[in-house]
Amino acid sequence: MFGFGLKKRNQQDLRDTPIPEGHHLLEVNDLKMYFHTQDGVVKAVNGVSYTLDRGETLGVVGESGSGKSVTSLTIMGLIDMPPGHVEGGDVLYRGKSLIGMSEEEMESIRGNDIAMIFQDPMTSLNPVYTIGRQLSEGMRLHKGLSKKEALDRSVELLRMVGIPNPEQRVKEYPHEFSGGMRQRVMIAMALACDPDILIADEPTTALDVTIQAQIIELMQEMQQKNGNAIIMITHDLGVVADIADKIMVMYAGSPVEFGTRDEIFYNPIHPYTWGLNRSIPEPVMDEKHPLTPIKGNPPSLVDLPEGCSFAPRCPYATDLCRSTVPPVHTTKTGHYAKCHYCNDAEFVAANAPETSRTRAGRTEAQKGGEA
Amino acid sequence: MADSNILLRVENLCKEFPVDTDFISKRRGTARSVHAVNNVSFDIRAGETFGLVGESGCGKSTTGRCIMRLTEPTSGHVYFEGKDVAAMNKKELKELRRNMQFVFQDPYASLNPRMTIGEIVSEPLVIHDMMPNKDERIEFVRGLLDVVGLNPEHINRYPHEFSGGQRQRVGIARAFALRPKLIICDEPVSALDVSIQAQVLNLLSDLQQEYGTAYLFIAHDLSVVQHISDRVAVMYLGNMMEYSDWKTLYAEPCHPYTQSLLSAVPIPDPDIQASRNRIILRGDPPSPIDPPSGCPFHTRCPIAQARCSQEKPELREVLPGHYCACHFAEPNPIKESSIEL
Numbered sequence: 001m002f003g004f005g006l007k008k009r010n011q012q013d014l015r016d017t018p019i020p021e022g023h024h025l026l027e028v029n030d031l032k033m034y035f036h037t038q039d040g041v042v043k044a045v046n047g048v049s050y051t052l053d054r055g056e057t058l059g060v061v062g063e064s065g066s067g068k069s070v071t072s073l074t075i076m077g078l079i080d081m082p083p084g085h086v087e088g089g090d091v092l093y094r095g096k097s098l099i100g101m102s103e104e105e106m107e108s109i110r111g112n113d114i115a116m117i118f119q120d121p122m123t124s125l126n127p128v129y130t131i132g133r134q135l136s137e138g139m140r141l142h143k144g145l146s147k148k149e150a151l152d153r154s155v156e157l158l159r160m161v162g163i164p165n166p167e168q169r170v171k172e173y174p175h176e177f178s179g180g181m182r183q184r185v186m187i188a189m190a191l192a193c194d195p196d197i198l199i200a201d202e203p204t205t206a207l208d209v210t211i212q213a214q215i216i217e218l219m220q221e222m223q224q225k226n227g228n229a230i231i232m233i234t235h236d237l238g239v240v241a242d243i244a245d246k247i248m249v250m251y252a253g254s255p256v257e258f259g260t261r262d263e264i265f266y267n268p269i270h271p272y273t274w275g276l277n278r279s280i281p282e283p284v285m286d287e288k289h290p291l292t293p294i295k296g297n298p299p300s301l302v303d304l305p306e307g308c309s310f311a312p313r314c315p316y317a318t319d320l321c322r323s324t325v326p327p328v329h330t331t332k333t334g335h336y337a338k339c340h341y342c343n344d345a346e347f348v349a350a351n352a353p354e355t356s357r358t359r360a361g362r363t364e365a366q367k368g369g370e371a
Numbered sequence: 372m373a374d375s376n377i378l379l380r381v382e383n384l385c386k387e388f389p390v391d392t393d394f395i396s397k398r399r400g401t402a403r404s405v406h407a408v409n410n411v412s413f414d415i416r417a418g419e420t421f422g423l424v425g426e427s428g429c430g431k432s433t434t435g436r437c438i439m440r441l442t443e444p445t446s447g448h449v450y451f452e453g454k455d456v457a458a459m460n461k462k463e464l465k466e467l468r469r470n471m472q473f474v475f476q477d478p479y480a481s482l483n484p485r486m487t488i489g490e491i492v493s494e495p496l497v498i499h500d501m502m503p504n505k506d507e508r509i510e511f512v513r514g515l516l517d518v519v520g521l522n523p524e525h526i527n528r529y530p531h532e533f534s535g536g537q538r539q540r541v542g543i544a545r546a547f548a549l550r551p552k553l554i555i556c557d558e559p560v561s562a563l564d565v566s567i568q569a570q571v572l573n574l575l576s577d578l579q580q581e582y583g584t585a586y587l588f589i590a591h592d593l594s595v596v597q598h599i600s601d602r603v604a605v606m607y608l609g610n611m612m613e614y615s616d617w618k619t620l621y622a623e624p625c626h627p628y629t630q631s632l633l634s635a636v637p638i639p640d641p642d643i644q645a646s647r648n649r650i651i652l653r654g655d656p657p658s659p660i661d662p663p664s665g666c667p668f669h670t671r672c673p674i675a676q677a678r679c680s681q682e683k684p685e686l687r688e689v690l691p692g693h694y695c696a697c698h699f700a701e702p703n704p705i706k707e708s709s710i711e712l
Binding site for chain 2: 063064178181208209210211212213214217235236237238239240241242261262265266275276277280281288290292293295297355356357
């Protein structure tokens with residue numbers, strides 16, 4: 001942390017190396033992160049796979065304890081091992097494995113090539129250092145800037161994220177900033193070294209809706225300008241509808257469905273995704289329909305049910321679901337789901353929830369029929 | 372409104388929290404205070420759900436607490452069935468609370484960890500001496516646990532043995548134990564995951580249908596409030612900005628604050644989301660210690676005029692039953708494809 005100026009100016013950043021042929025910017029292959037605790041093995045991340053390219057935004061949705069944060073902390077190498085242990089799988093950044101990397105190598109990537117925004121802007125800034133010093137830290141470490149250069153760049157960054165009067169604000173302490181302002185500072189800090197990948201872990205959950213709209217707009221603007229990839233972790237389907245290109249839905253440590261935004265919202269094939277859709281109050285103006293919640297509670301990660309982990313709460317579960325872990329079904333477009341029945345088109349058509357698109361299609365068909 | 376059906380009427384409720392409590396600032400007359408609730412008036416009819424929304428710090432929780440006198444209001448009146456709550460003595464308050472109960476936000480902090488859930492749910496009955504016979508009481512609590520969707524066999528378990536959603540059910544069972552006429556729900560689902568949130572919302576609706584209880588539903592999540600409420604009020608910086616029945620408020624909001632608040636909520640449907648015309652407010656809400664002059668919203672308002680910073684708009688009836696505090700309020704629906712479904 002205090003190793004300012006350690007970086008040799010001639011050291012090459014990994015992000016300047018080209019992506020090898022046949023690889024993506026970030027590839028996560030069947031990643032498994034288990035925690036060995038006194039109560040047993042907590043299977044926090046159990047077989048997560050996805051790919052990400054520059055300029056793309058991946059939305060990771062799921063309820064608390066579904067392993068969405070642990071997945072990204074594993075990518076960043078921020079999990080204490082022990083108790084954590086990578087049981088299998090790999091994370092490739094520009095074709096290079098992050099899992100086997102030494103701490104020293106990881107340090108040059110963290111905050112530089114891959115940066116992270118944390119959920120709580122109130123606790124993720126150090127209260128005893130000025131904003132300017134905290135912003136400078138990464139730039140001095142990774143880019144070898146002098147104190148003066150880093151501070152000038154900090155002012156520039158604060159201006160970029162829309163903080164008024166940045167020359168003055170850079171000398172202030174975190175308590176002098178509001179929640180939304182602090183989250184802007186966190187974004188400025190994450191973008192300080194112009195990262196390839198920005199991981200945002202529930203960046204707007206602690207904020208009010210009007211401030212949330214500002215922050216999401218800012219992240220999109222920054223992405224257009226810098227071309228970085230974003231991994232947006234959230235429990236709010238509204239936020240991913242706004243920002244994501246691809247969506248991964250997680251449940252009990254594993255991805256249950258992965259696809260493009262349109263596939264997840266208009267053509268979901270996993271019963272858990274359906275359940276989530278039905279649980280949110282619909283913004284309809286005519287009649288209020290009662291919600292259809294998913295019954296029961298998420299399982300304990302220490303003692304996952306046999307077979308499909310969603311089977312105890314799934315209204316369509318059969319004996320097969322309760323005994324055998326479902327395989328991954330992948331469609332031609334890369335849309336995948338972990339369910340025994342998700343490639344049964346009849347089953348999906350009969351049970352998937354209504355969307356605005358199917359509704360529009362139906363009214364059109366009705367009109368056609370009348371005419 | 373001369374409505375005999377009115378259960379609770381709040382008139383010009385104000386609450387200030389002193390900030391400078393030291394002797395010197397008091398003597399100098401420079402003591403500042405947080406204007407948490409500022410002249411708020413509304414009424415709740417028997418059996419309806421009245422939603423109160425706003426951003427954090429807008430005074431919605433303080434309003435709820437003042438109604439029950441968990442916090443003493445600075446001025447103003449709260450009439451429950453015609454009786455002024457603010458003037459009640461301790462004995463009358465106890466009587467009041469038999470008919471008015473509270474469901475708290477945090478299901479982890481609002482249950483005593485050293486009491487079994489049976490004891491927690493039966494405590495109101497003991498306090499109000501409703502069911503002196505212990506066996507009868509236990510039978511009643513078991514029935515109540517069953518109604519809220521908990522296993523009656525778990526009556527002797529402690530709160531830590533339950534998940535967040537289940538604990539919120541215990542809190543709801545406790546509030547319903549006395550069959551009150553009004554329950555103030557302060558963010559009852561904001562600590563819960565979406566699938567559990569839907570379970571609790573459905574439970575609240577079912578119980579309301581069964582017992583005819585009125586709710587004051589305080590929340591920051593506009594879609595949740597829309598789902599559960601009959602009428603909705605929007606607060607900003609301690610002031611009531613707009614209130615009306617839910618359909619009008621969501622389809623044709625008059626106040627620029629309500630309009631921008633509604634347009635800031637992301638809709639979980641990419642097609643609708645992309646076609647919406649969104650207003651993004653600049654800046655942060657001002658400090659309630661030093662609220663702006665005139666209209667509290669004029670510092671962020673997209674249509675503010677010179678008049679707004681000088682003259683505070685009164686809450687006026689723009690349409691029958693639709694109140695709005697804006698000089699320029701006129702029914703101006705936000706055009707959204709979701710409305711035309």
